[in-house]
Amino acid sequence: MVKVGVAGYGVIGQRLADGVVLQKDMELVGIADLAPTLSIRALKERGMPYDLYLVEGANKAAFDAVGIPVKGSFADLISKVDIMLDSSPGGVGAKNKELYAKAGIKAIFQGGEKNSVADVFFHGYANYEKGLGASYLKLTSCNTTGLIRSVDCLDRHYGVDRVAITIIRRVADPGDYHRGLTNALQMEKAPSHQALDLMTIMPQVEATGILVHTPVTHGHIITVVAQGKGGKKISRDMALSAFKSHDRIRVVRMEDGFLGNASFFRYARDLGNPRGDMYEIGLWEDSIVESGDQIMYAINIPQESVTIPETMDGIRAALRMQPDSAAATGETNKYLGLGRWK
Amino acid sequence: MVKVGVAGYGVIGQRLADGVVLQKDMELVGIADLAPTLSIRALKERGMPYDLYLVEGANKAAFDAVGIPVKGSFADLISKVDIMLDSSPGGVGAKNKELYAKAGIKAIFQGGEKNSVADVFFHGYANYEKGLGASYLKLTSCNTTGLIRSVDCLDRHYGVDRVAITIIRRVADPGDYHRGLTNALQMEKAPSHQALDLMTIMPQVEATGILVHTPVTHGHIITVVAQGKGGKKISRDMALSAFKSHDRIRVVRMEDGFLGNASFFRYARDLGNPRGDMYEIGLWEDSIVESGDQIMYAINIPQESVTIPETMDGIRAALRMQPDSAAATGETNKYLGLGRWK
Amino acid sequence: MVKVGVAGYGVIGQRLADGVVLQKDMELVGIADLAPTLSIRALKERGMPYDLYLVEGANKAAFDAVGIPVKGSFADLISKVDIMLDSSPGGVGAKNKELYAKAGIKAIFQGGEKNSVADVFFHGYANYEKGLGASYLKLTSCNTTGLIRSVDCLDRHYGVDRVAITIIRRVADPGDYHRGLTNALQMEKAPSHQALDLMTIMPQVEATGILVHTPVTHGHIITVVAQGKGGKKISRDMALSAFKSHDRIRVVRMEDGFLGNASFFRYARDLGNPRGDMYEIGLWEDSIVESGDQIMYAINIPQESVTIPETMDGIRAALRMQPDSAAATGETNKYLGLGRWK
Amino acid sequence: MVKVGVAGYGVIGQRLADGVVLQKDMELVGIADLAPTLSIRALKERGMPYDLYLVEGANKAAFDAVGIPVKGSFADLISKVDIMLDSSPGGVGAKNKELYAKAGIKAIFQGGEKNSVADVFFHGYANYEKGLGASYLKLTSCNTTGLIRSVDCLDRHYGVDRVAITIIRRVADPGDYHRGLTNALQMEKAPSHQALDLMTIMPQVEATGILVHTPVTHGHIITVVAQGKGGKKISRDMALSAFKSHDRIRVVRMEDGFLGNASFFRYARDLGNPRGDMYEIGLWEDSIVESGDQIMYAINIPQESVTIPETMDGIRAALRMQPDSAAATGETNKYLGLGRWK
Secondary structure, eight states: OEEEEEEOSHHHHHHHHHHHHHHEEEEEEEEEEOOOOHHHHHHHTTTTTSSSSOOTTTHHHHHTTTTTTOOOOHHHHHHHHEEEEEEESHHHHHHHHHHHHHTTTTTETTTSSSSHHHHHHEETTTTTHHHHOOOOEEEEEEEHHHHHHHHHHHHHOOOOEEEEEEEEEEOTTTTTTTTOOOOOOOOOEOOOHHEEEEEEEEHHSSEEEEEEEEEOOOEEEEEEEEEEEGOOOHOOOOOHHHHHOOTTEEEEGGGTTTOOHHHHHHHHHHHTTTOOOOOOOEGGGOEEEEEETTEEEEEOOOOOTTTHHHHHHHHHHTTTTTSSSHHHHHHHHHHHHHTTTO | EEEEEOOOOOOHHHHHHHHHHHTTTTEEEEEEEOOHHHHHHHHHHHTTTEEEOOTTOHHHHHHHTOOOOOOHHHHHHHOOOOOEEEOOOOHHHHHHHHHHHHHEEEEOTTTTSSGGSSEEEEEETSHHHTTTTTTTTEEHHHHHHHHHHHHHHHHHHHOOEEEEEEEEEEEEOOOOSSSSOOOOEEESSSHHHHHHHHHHHHHTEEEEEEEESSSSOOOEEEEEEEEEEEOOOOOHHEEEEHHTTTTEEEEOOOOOOOOBHHHHHHHHHTTGGGOOOOSSSSGGGGGGGEEEEEEEEEEEEEEEHHHHHHHHHHHHHTTTSSSSHHHHHHOOOOOHTTTTTT | OOOEEEESHHHHHHHHHHHHOOOEEEEEEEEESSEEEEEEEHHTTTTTTOOOEEEETTTHHHHHTTEEEEEEEEHHHHHOOSEEEOOOOTHHHHHHHHHHHTTTTTTEEESSSGGGGGEEEEOOTHHHOOOOOOEEEEEEEEEHHHHHHHHHHHHHHHEEEEEEEEEEEEEEEETTOOOOOOOOOEEESSSSHHHHHHHOOOTTEEEEEEEESSSSSEEEEEEEEEEEEGGOOHHHHHHHHHHHHHTTTEEGGGGGGOOBBBHHHHHHHTTOOGGGGOOOOEEEEGGEEETTTTEEEEEOOOOOHHHHHHHHHHHHHHTTTSHHHHHHHHHHHHTTTTTTTT | EEEEEEEEOOOOHHHHHHHHHEEEEEEEEEEEEEEEHHHHHHHHHOOSSEEEOOTOOOOOOHHHTTOOOEEEEEHHHHHHHHHEEEEOTTTHHHHHHHHHHHHEEEEOOOOTGGGSSSSEEEEETHHHHHHHHOOOOEEOHHHHHHHHHHHHHHHHHHHHHEEEEEEEEOOOOOTSSSSOOOOOOEESSSSSSHHHHHHHOTTEEEEEEEEEEOOOOOOOOEEEEEEEEOOOOOOOOHHHHHHHTTTTTTEGGGGOOOEEEEEHHHHHHHHHHGGGGOSSSSEEGGGGGEEETEEEEEEEOOOTTTTTHHHHHHHHHHSSSSSSSSHHHHHHHHHHTTTTTO
16 A cells, blocks of 8 residues: 655645545545645544644644644655655645655646656656656646547547647636636637647647636636548547547537536536546537548546546556556546446 | 435435435435436436436436436326425426325425415424425525525524515526526516515515626525614624524634635535535624614525425424424434534 | 618617718618617617617507607618618518518628528628629628638638637627526537538638637637648748738737737727727737647637628628629728728 | 826726816816826827826836827826826825825825825715815725715715615626636625725715625626614605606616616617716616615616716815815716716
């Protein structure tokens, strides 16, 4: 049983902790945070299923005041784990890295950190081998993680030379009050970083893209225009067949009621998934269209939870728990119940 | 064990079914619906924890096509239960009532039906006694249910003569595509039906109010201006003390992170509540202000789940499982875990 | 002076009327409508700058009750004009066509009608010649009109073989209460009708696309991936130079403050444009990126007013006021002040 | 002709400048700003109807680069005017005040500044006399300005002892990208500052209130519960009659199509008002309800433009152009066309 800690118990950190607990070959030692946030208060109301450690700068008296038990310091947590999943606010992870290095433990950083924080910019399917034994991995961001799942899927089956993407980005998470957009679409300078990141992970593909922020909270939608390798046409049926075979892609139809990003959110709530989360990206069967030798399709990215599976893959890579991608992602999928719905 | 069925497995019906399952003195016999909606598909993916019966007009072939097992007809379900919780679309409940009458079973209708469908317009705290042994109850709507909790609470403690309410109404549920509002606030003719409904349930109180629809999905917010009985002042401390003693009112503070309706939604998700639901209304301690002999405060209404506890109370009343309100609501609260957080 | 009438004084009809008034070679005879809507009440408050005629079914007493003067019947209006601009609700135009035919006048229908209502599906730049002398034209919809402006621009300059578009569609107009979407993105089955419509108007181009509805009211945004004719690369500079030469395309930069669709709306208000309208599509210079031999860019479509110039072109075509596209669009642009900002 | 300058040509500043130009007894000397914002670029595209002066810190080269002519420095502008309308970003006005004091000119600050910046916290109707001859006035904020119009109206007619308000606040202006809220309602600690501000301006009234932010951009809505003086009842008819007599209150009905805040925005656009602005608050006739001796009603506040009339009143007061409120507000109303619609 490898021992895992989580730094930063926010939107991502909570889901990382839950994800680790589901892996039968991993043990969650505890989580670390700074203040008695709503998430920490909820943890207390749940009876502290996870031990809480305080990072430097935390005011223990604030936790005592509301009766939240504290197990120890961040250093205590670090001393007990093989690897730390760092989902601290952007920039803090880089600072924490010094502590990890001193303690000789490995770490996986989330998308908010700069690429330079890690030895390897990582995706469980697309470049698992690069992560093998690495000390520091950085996960791709939520959009890039989901996007690569679909492009890697086509690339493995048929080869892909080029993609042009349009990201319709949700601007905040449910519950966010520190950011938002009201009745406006907002552009970002092209090309989007997700296209550039895809090329870093999959250098065999040329990618570009445009990102537009929209005032919604449930799931990004990305349209992808992909060109087959060497101009070879990827037909609608070929694409559909490949997508349906993937355990982290949920192929759905509008006519069955999956009308948009909010349908996935509702469906995951109705499934009884904790927090109404979904690990799979959605892919609309009735969005797939051909254009000459290009194939176009749309996917849904559940931004809060989509990176959890690939982070579990990352643990398996960094700690050499599995030698290859297929075995590692298979283990993760099994423990998270992915592919079970088919 | 009283036997309970649920007609209409939509937003409310799912939560009614889940709520019944938690009552140790009730048995959920099954649920009935018309089409393989997303909610029914999710039920299937969960392994059919609840038996499915088909209402008249349902196309069984459509269920067979996606492999959803069907237990029987609506008549079959009706024949097996003591009481039916009817959360069919508005108007259908009145038609269903004829079937219930013929079978000699009782029923509780949700807020979408007309008052005339039932013998008693019901609220678990405010008029439990009226529901004792009644054949047909109609629950107050989500806003009215939550509003009455707070007004009844003040009335029982100190007496209330009059309230003037402003309802800031969420316009759709998460996942809704059949209704919505974009960048607009929408008025309704005053007085709002919630004020009129409150007077039906609590005839000792004079009520009026204005309702404004807002383009959000997580929780209505209501402000209440209440006048104490006979002009007696209800002070801020008196109100706070009464609210804190109520097991279905969750008193919170903005400074702790409960910034608005979305905070409650996030908190309930982080608590691990199924679907991220919350049965309690929220009440902001830092919203309570005095104005002469009047007290003013704001509450949050989790529209999808707030009526579940009072519906459970209704079952206890209609089937005379408990003779009085305090005992009945106490049982419901115990099984739903309400008041546990204190 | 050709005589023009407008049927249906709603969002589009008002702007058509205003547009006709600005054409020095046209005369607005009057507008026709059914009920004293807010728009008609505003016309009255402005002192009835346009004469009002009532369509069949209108209740004249309702107009009298609020003191709105009525000039005559729809038949009266029809008898006085050479051409009618029909912006009635979808489906009504087809019925009106019978009246136009009987009276021997021409008509231009807006995008809400079926293509079959007209002899020619029309765009001022892309197929002006087809509209010459035609009795019945149908304008492309707002998205298609703006999209074609940009694709036709590239096609005329460099040739275009294929486009793949992503339409991020605003779901309602400012002031709409009859439709809306709240915190959700909504898919439409692919390919989008706009891609199909583009191919009808520009048969030399292969087009496909995906449309996603978003809960905003100010301006659609479309991303376009275009492939040059015969695989010839259209570079960023080539595209930019072509777009900048177009009088109905406003090339802007994010760094200058044009951050999204709402910036255009605000800018047009600050310009003092009536209703804060803009006739030009926006095109972000910093959205243009290359991908192999393809060029990708993003445009903004001011949905309420974008079809007005092409409708004026249509009048010129149908009534043979100008023999060719360049002369006709030039006249329209001069009277509407397009290109003036350069 | 009194000479007026405007500092800060943003959302409010533009409207102040436009408002001054409409006053036949005032002359707009010019406006001052810091950077070539979209608003300044629009001014240039309009042909510089207003002379532009640059405040300290402005980079003149940036204006030159886009061909925006500059008339002089902020000091130049100050030296030419009798009074400055300061709508600089919050806090800057206080700094500017030193310049005004040195130059011996008067100034009116907008709601964003602290009350201490001014000698008098001012409202054209409620305390005009206090502003007579004052050197520095601060206008009430948009919500408070509109709220006081309605409460002062009732108070002058019948006397008011107490109000309890609920402010449903729009969170951003159309075009804003620097603030926003997505699918969330946000509370503010009670009592709201608008209630406290009302008491400062109208000390004879006791006020409290709760404010909730909503994700919309067109117009705040406020509900008011008002108690007549000495317990005397203000009936629905009495209230309606008073409101209808007020030139800055536009009484409308939902049944005529005024469904919410967005209806006012659309109506003002259809009226051809510059920027689609409206100076009047809206008041829904069908929102007025009685509750015992209290009266309740709802108003609409067009946040971008509502303070313009009261600022014009302020100029008249500070420069002693009119001795009393009725004459001064009458002049303002005449020049702005208020009351004309009746």
